[in-house]
Amino acid sequence: GQQVMQIPQYQHVQEGEDFTTYCNSSTTLSNIQWYKQRPGGHPVFLIQLVKSGEVKKQKRLTFQFGEAKKNSSLHITATQTTDVGTYFCASGTYKYIFGTGTRLKVLA
Amino acid sequence: KAGVTQTPRYLIKTRGQQVTLSCSPISGHRSVSWYQQTPGQGLQFLFEYFSETQRNKGNFPGRFSGRQFSNSRSEMNVSTLELGDSALYLCASSLGSTTGADTQYFGPGTRLTVL
Numbered sequence: 561g562q563q564v565m566q567i568p569q570y571q572h573v574q575e576g577e578d579f580t581t582y583c584n585s586s587t588t589l590s591n592i593q594w595y596k597q598r599p600g601g602h603p604v605f606l607i608q609l610v611k612s613g614e615v616k617k618q619k620r621l622t623f624q625f626g627e628a629k630k631n632s633s634l635h636i637t638a639t640q641t642t643d644v645g646t647y648f649c650a651s652g653t654y655k656y657i658f659g660t661g662t663r664l665k666v667l668a
Numbered sequence: 669k670a671g672v673t674q675t676p677r678y679l680i681k682t683r684g685q686q687v688t689l690s691c692s693p694i695s696g697h698r699s700v701s702w703y704q705q706t707p708g709q710g711l712q713f714l715f716e717y718f719s720e721t722q723r724n725k726g727n728f729p730g731r732f733s734g735r736q737f738s739n740s741r742s743e744m745n746v747s748t749l750e751l752g753d754s755a756l757y758l759c760a761s762s763l764g765s766t767t768g769a770d771t772q773y774f775g776p777g778t779r780l781t782v783l
Contacts, residue, residue, distance in 0.1 A: 605771050
C-alpha cells in the first residue's frame with residue numbers, strides 16, 4: 561500500500577535558524593497536505609498542494625510539491641519558539657495516509 | 669462555528685472490556701474520519717464515514733467498528749480491548765467533497781488507556 565516517509569524524525573534548532581522537513585513517496589501522490597500538532601494537542605491543517613511543482617507560502621512557511629508529485633517539503637525561515645511541534649504530511653483521497661512526522665524543538 | 673468535539677476526553681479500561689467513543693463534527697460537515705495515534709505507529713487511519721455509510725477503511729481488526737448518525741455525529745467502538753489499543757483516538761471532520769481531497773479538522777482526541 562501507499563507509504564509516505566518523512567525525514568528527519570527529530571530536529572533541534574536554535575531560535576532564528578531555518579528548518580526543513582521532507583516527505584517522500586515511492587508512488588505518485590494525488591495531493592499533499594501538511595499539519596502541525598503542538599505538544600499535547602491535535603493536528604491542525606496548514607495547507608494543501610495539488611499541482612506538480614506547486615509552491616505556497618504562509619508568512620515564514622514555504623511548502624513545495626515536487627515536479628513528479630512524489631515528494632514535498634515544508635521550510636520554516638527563522639524559527640520561533642511558537643513553531644515547536646510535530647509536522648505531518650498526509651496524502652490521499654477520502655482515506656489519508658500520514659507521514660511519520662518530524663518533531664521540531666526550538667531552543668531559545 | 670464550534671469545532672470538532674470528542675467525548676470522553678480520557679478513558680481508562682481493562683483488557684477484555686469494550687469502549688465507545690463519540691465525535692461531533694463541525695456543523696455542515698458530512699464526513700468523519702477516525703485515526704489512532706501512538707508513539708510507535710504514528711497516525712493511522714481507521715475508517716471514514718460519509719452520509720451514514722462507511723466509505724473507507726484502514727487495516728485494523730474487526731474489533732474496531734464505527735457508525736455515523738443522520739446528524740453526522742459518529743461513534744467508534746472497540747471490543748475486547750487489548751493493551752496495544754492504548755492510544756489517542758482522533759476524529760476529523762470535513763465537508764466530504766466529491767474530489768476526496770478535503771481539509772480535515774481534528775478534534776482534541778480521546779486518550780484511551782487499557783490496563
